[in-house]
Amino acid sequence: MDYVLITGATSGIGKEFARYYASAAKNLIIVGRNRDRLDDLKMELERKFPIEVVIITLDLASQDAFASLARFINESTIDVSLVINNAGIATSGPAEQVPSKRDYEMVMVNIYSLMEITKLFLDYFYQRNKGAILNVASTGAYAPGPFTASYFASKSFVLSYTQALNFEAKANGVYVGVLCPGTTATNLFQASNQKCPRWAMDPAKVARIGARQINREKPVQICGWTNQLLTMLPKRIKVSGIARIKKNGSTEI
Ligand SMILES: NC(=O)c1ccc[n+]([C@@H]2O[C@H](COP(=O)([O-])OP(=O)(O)OC[C@H]3O[C@@H](n4cnc5c(N)ncnc54)[C@H](OP(=O)(O)O)[C@@H]3O)[C@@H](O)[C@H]2O)c1
Known part of the structure; x- marks a missing residue:
């Protein structure tokens, strides 16, 4: 039986991806740090849908995380058909004031673990x-x-890396794509001392857009027309706009 593996499934966009694929009768492997929240999600989904949910508790910021995931995949008889590298954390504030530990964790989760799992x-x-x-x-x-x-x-690393791999993987019959959500109403803001603006997108909508992208094997998907238009603005306008919004760690305009 096929499984969909989702990292960072305990909240926000990852949780909505889990709900989406569970409702499509897909078995799941959910990966995250927080065992209680993973247990709650497993219970919720197995009660509602005829699926199996396998839990892997991993801190993706740790050096050992990747090796234990690789061991699990290589030793198990489970067939994985789709992997969603969703786990992520944000940093905010003037660069020199971001604690080095936070930057390190961010690089480990957003870049290193994503690259190794890919x-x-x-x-x-x-x-x-x-x-x-x-x-x-x-x-x-x-x-x-x-x-x-x-x-x-x-x-930017994730976008560039994934676009390159989309090209490499196509020749081997494998799809690799990158989803670019704009501001989305999740815990990401609170966790990085920012305020989530009222106009943030619903994470369930982001998950649906991502699932449609996978079905269509689209290399890159920016979520929503407004975000698509915003990414087309000249760089200097985007940079000064972002600086205004993000100054003092706030996303409130
Ligand atoms: N929200 C937005 O506006 C926005 C916009 C663009 C892109 N994104 C991206 O969307 C993805 C999902 O974020 P979200 O907005 O849904 O935020 P979220 O609700 O905070 O979810 C982040 C997920 O990542 C997991 N995670 C964080 N650090 C981890 C670690 N060290 N090991 C294992 N899991 C870890 C969290 O699990 P724990 O339960 O262990 O904390 C949580 O499940 C991220 O890659 C983010 O960068 C978000």
Whole structure:
């Protein structure tokens, strides 16, 4: 039986991806740090839908995370057909004031673990000549982000890396795509000392857009027309606009 693996499934966009695929009768492997929240989600989904939910508790900021995930995948008889690299954390404030520990965790979760999980499953899918990977970046990937500099830079990495892999993987019958949500109403803001604006997009809508992107095998998807238009603005306008919005760690305009 096929499984969909989702990182960062305990809240926000990842949780909505889990709900979406559970409602489509897909078995799930949900990955996150918080065992209680993963247990709650497993219970919610298995009660509502005829599926199995496997939990992997992992801190993706830890050096050992990738090796234990690789061991699980290589030793298990479970067939994974889709991987959604969704886990992510943000940084905010003037760059020199962001604690180094926070920047380190952000690089580990947003970049390193995403890259290692992508490579693990490219190999896995290439052996089967099928499979799909969706990496979650952000509209922040399209411009430098004053007062959230390392976060936006991490998302530029995800966008560039995934676009390159889309090209490489196609020849092996594997789809790799990148989803770029704009501001979305999730815990991401609170967790990085920012306020979530009222106009933020519903995370369930972001998950539906991502699922449609995967079905259509679209290399890049920016969520919503407004965000698509905003990413097309000249870079200097985007940079000064972002600086105004993000100064003092606030997203309220
Ligand atoms: N919200 C937005 O405006 C927005 C916009 C563009 C892109 N995105 C991207 O969307 C993705 C999902 O974020 P979200 O907005 O849904 O935020 P969220 O509600 O805070 O969810 C983040 C998820 O990542 C997990 N995570 C964080 N650090 C982890 C770690 N060290 N190990 C394992 N899991 C970890 C969290 O799990 P825990 O329960 O362990 O904390 C949580 O499940 C992220 O990649 C984010 O950058 C968000």
